[in-house]
Amino acid sequence: MSEIKYLNALSVDCVIFGFDEGELKALLIKRKEEPSSGMWALPGGFVEPTESLDNAAMRVLSELTSIPDMYMEQVYTFGGVNRYPLGRVISVSYYALVKISDYKIQATSKIEDVAWLPLSEIKELVFDHKEILQKALSTLKERVKFHPVGFELLPEKFTLTQLQNLYEVILGVLLDKRNFRKKLLGMDLIIKLDESQIGVAHRAARFFKFDPERYKEWLAQGFNFKL
């Protein structure tokens, strides 16, 4: 560790998750440049010598979206020798959770196309990006079992059915409606609002919001989120 010996290229790649139409989606870009022009890829970029990894990840996100302070977490660092075809590049991966309704694209010149793709429809990505996506998803799954981060994916006001649906999609299981509601209401984490859906062709659902105080507590200490 005394003399700096080798230099390596270092990138960050971000898996940006959103929840929309009952599906979990990722924000992908279609590459405009070689290698692998025309394929879908995770948003990413090289780490500049003067920025921390977290800052690099935030920069990548803000070049693409205009969302302030979204939830973001480092996932894993991929360092296979041949993961990138043009030379050795190590990738530090992050995932971010965004309220998809807040989302606004800021297209940049390098990018041909940007889209929210449902995870179920993502077949192939450039390089090892599919593997990075899988790892981010499994990290999210683990995280969501014990910390209330799933809420970052919902709008400010949401119904209990939306919330249940979100957990079902992330965890890949079906949950019992009554047990789910019992558990969540018992956690004192959400607050019932005086507002309901309008214009729906069935009984209107109540909206809820999070109690930010309790949210912070649960986020720090974790819980046993067995539903």
Add this chain to the structure above:
Amino acid sequence: MSEIKYLNALSVDCVIFGFDEGELKALLIKRKEEPSSGMWALPGGFVEPTESLDNAAMRVLSELTSIPDMYMEQVYTFGGVNRYPLGRVISVSYYALVKISDYKIQATSKIEDVAWLPLSEIKELVFDHKEILQKALSTLKERVKFHPVGFELLPEKFTLTQLQNLYEVILGVLLDKRNFRKKLLGMDLIIKLDESQIGVAHRAARFFKFDPERYKEWLAQGFNFKL
């Protein structure tokens, strides 16, 4: 991502955990070179352009110990701009679990001293290594709750009291002896041997070993290790 733009120095740092005399310990080296000569540090080294991150971590371990195939897992990547005083170095951290009885030092010329230090006695480490150690420990804590990795720290044959003691030390809680035994024996994970302690000034404890088949199952699927 198309042209490789910036180069960064990249190191791996390893937190090597061992369990001995009822304590959790880490294998540290005393630096012989500047900067911070004479201070304790995590074993680490620069990542060579031709090796994967995992290989770099294994190389660091094998330069120090002669243990084949120990349990190893990536923890986190530290990329603060000023974490290393002589220039920008990003550190990918790993933790390893070793059966301390197997351990044999292979001193190298650069190292002044190598020692197993109990975590409770580790006050200060070079650079941000203390932070890396903390992160590795909290990752281990999380891991051990749902996967049977703690067993990697024990010798082939162990007593239930040793096992309980290990969990108590890692998790930082006291466990009930009867409940602990009930749970573990019910998991079908350990096998009672026909061998007991000898020469102890009290009733001799039975030795147990792991069932490697079940061990692999539990390792893959995880469990809810609420003790």
Add this chain to the structure above:
DNA sequence: GCAAAAGTGTTTCATTTACACCCATGT
């Protein structure tokens, strides 16, 4: 009035917790 989703309690079962005494061995 019909379709579609919202909302609501109770019982059963499994898991977790709390708890205290006798046993084997070396000195």
Add this chain to the structure above:
DNA sequence: ACATGGGTGTAAATGAAACACTTTTGC
């Protein structure tokens, strides 16, 4: 015989799982 840790079971409480019908709204 005494000190030291090994080994064992039961009851109470908590948490999870299973389960079906009524309500509200738009068409």
